Amino acid sequence: MLIVVSQAQSERKPPTEPAMDRFVRYVKIDTQSQEDQTTTPSTRKQLNLANLLAKELTSLGAQNVRVSEFGIVYAMVPGNLADNSKVPVVGFIAHMDTSPAVSGENVNAVIHKNYQGGDITLPKDPTQVITVEKNPVLKELIGDDIITADGTTLLGSDDKSGVAEIMTMIDTLRQNPQIKHGTLAIAFTPDEEVGTGIEKFDVKGFGAKVAYTVDGEELGEISDETWSARTATVTFQGKSTHPGTAKGIMVNAMYAMGDYLSHFPHDMLPETTEGRVGFVHPYAGVIDVETSTLKILLRDFDMSGLDAKEKLLRDMVTQTGDKLPQVKITIDVKENYKNMKEVLKNFPELTNNAMEAARRAGLKPFLKPIRGGTDGSRLTFQGLPTPNLFTGGGNFHGKLEFNSRRGLEKSTETLIHLVQIFAEKS
Numbered sequence: 463m464l465i466v467v468s469q470a471q472s473e474r475k476p477p478t479e480p481a482m483d484r485f486v487r488y489v490k491i492d493t494q495s496q497e498d499q500t501t502t503p504s505t506r507k508q509l510n511l512a513n514l515l516a517k518e519l520t521s522l523g524a525q526n527v528r529v530s531e532f533g534i535v536y537a538m539v540p541g542n543l544a545d546n547s548k549v550p551v552v553g554f555i556a557h558m559d560t561s562p563a564v565s566g567e568n569v570n571a572v573i574h575k576n577y578q579g580g581d582i583t584l585p586k587d588p589t590q591v592i593t594v595e596k597n598p599v600l601k602e603l604i605g606d607d608i609i610t611a612d613g614t615t616l617l618g619s620d621d622k623s624g625v626a627e628i629m630t631m632i633d634t635l636r637q638n639p640q641i642k643h644g645t646l647a648i649a650f651t652p653d654e655e656v657g658t659g660i661e662k663f664d665v666k667g668f669g670a671k672v673a674y675t676v677d678g679e680e681l682g683e684i685s686d687e688t689w690s691a692r693t694a695t696v697t698f699q700g701k702s703t704h705p706g707t708a709k710g711i712m713v714n715a716m717y718a719m720g721d722y723l724s725h726f727p728h729d730m731l732p733e734t735t736e737g738r739v740g741f742v743h744p745y746a747g748v749i750d751v752e753t754s755t756l757k758i759l760l761r762d763f764d765m766s767g768l769d770a771k772e773k774l775l776r777d778m779v780t781q782t783g784d785k786l787p788q789v790k791i792t793i794d795v796k797e798n799y800k801n802m803k804e805v806l807k808n809f810p811e812l813t814n815n816a817m818e819a820a821r822r823a824g825l826k827p828f829l830k831p832i833r834g835g836t837d838g839s840r841l842t843f844q845g846l847p848t849p850n851l852f853t854g855g856g857n858f859h860g861k862l863e864f865n866s867r868r869g870l871e872k873s874t875e876t877l878i879h880l881v882q883i884f885a886e887k888s
């Protein structure tokens with residue numbers, strides 16, 4: 463079997479453009495999204511990449527290619543089986559936008575050829591160093607070509623890696639009609655980083671029965687679990703007046719917020735937890751005499767754990783309220799998304815097929831719960847089961863982001879094996 467696989471690979475024609483070239487081309491297009499916008503996409507510039515991808519999909523033989531009014535690119539890659547209806551339509555999704563946290567303008571991709579180990583200092587800012595200590599995965603990249611930004615911007619590996627890999631898969635399939643696969647649904651989405659793009663996703667029009675987001679990091683990392691997430695807003699209502707005549711009248715809401723903050727348990731914060739341990743995270747607020755507000759993230763893999771965190775925040779309101787009764791404190795908690803495992807446990811073949819595909823690509827697949835959400839979490843609860851696959855990249859959302867030639871190529875190869883496995887197993 464192994465011999466057959468390697469023969470098939472050696473006979474395989476390469477894509478018209480290598481995954482790395484395609485990736486470097488896409489990262490140059492600024493697609494940074496922006497928080498708190500009323501439109502989708504949140505920034506018009508994301509359409510530059512959307513329109514380019516639509517054009518390229520068409521030239522790669524994809525059908526029904528369209529860019530929706532919200533800037534979502536949809537396409538269908540026809541299957542090449544005698545009877546495509548016997549194989550489920552598998553969807554592949556990646557997001558086009560990059561994080562609002564760091565600029566994505568004028569990204570200058572630097573290729574560190576034939577990496578020989580050691581820390582990587584980014585050329586335009588010597589304080590930006592990708593260290594082996596913080597990135598042990600570097601040890602596995604010896605001899606590889608590593609791609610980084612120049613130290614002044616993010617790279618946009620998140621998620622132009624996923625975009626480039628899906629496009630290279632389509633390119634490779636077109637070059638190699640001997641690779642048998644069912645019909646594939648493709649989507650590239652805006653505004654993943656600000657959490658709003660997926661709200662506009664047309665699950666029915668997409669046409670897939672199951673799907674994968676290609677938005678993970680280290681080679682082999684597959685995720686079918688995400689946080690269950692809520693956001694709390696605590697409002698501290700005081701009373702403002704002219705400070706010169708405030709005696710006995712002014713109630714300064716800031717002190718209540720300060721007291722409330724002092725009650726956060728230190729062992730339940732993002733900076734003190736990892737793995738499967740959840741947290742509460744005060745992340746933004748407005749501080750003012752009259753009205754102060756505090757926004758808090760609640761995260762846990764289990765619903766019971768999330769409920770306990772919500773109870774804690776409510777109990778803290780009571781505590782501060784007892785101490786400073788003149789300030790009126792209210793708390794409002796909203797559901798953001800749920801752990802997709804609650805649904806995906808009923809679709810074990812999705813994870814199993816992905817693990818098998820990674821193995822066929824010569825990788826050691828492993829499951830990793832995501833300490834975050836993915837567009838797939840939302841889609842999963844809308845009836846489209848969608849785990850997340852690796853892209854080979856690392857250090858997402860910062861100036862130290864990277865990927866590598868092998869990372870991009872092995873991720874692409876995994877996708878190609880994956881569509882074959884679905885065809886074989888149906």
Ligand SMILES: [Zn+2]
Pocket residue numbers: 557620621654677
């Ligand atoms: Zn991403």
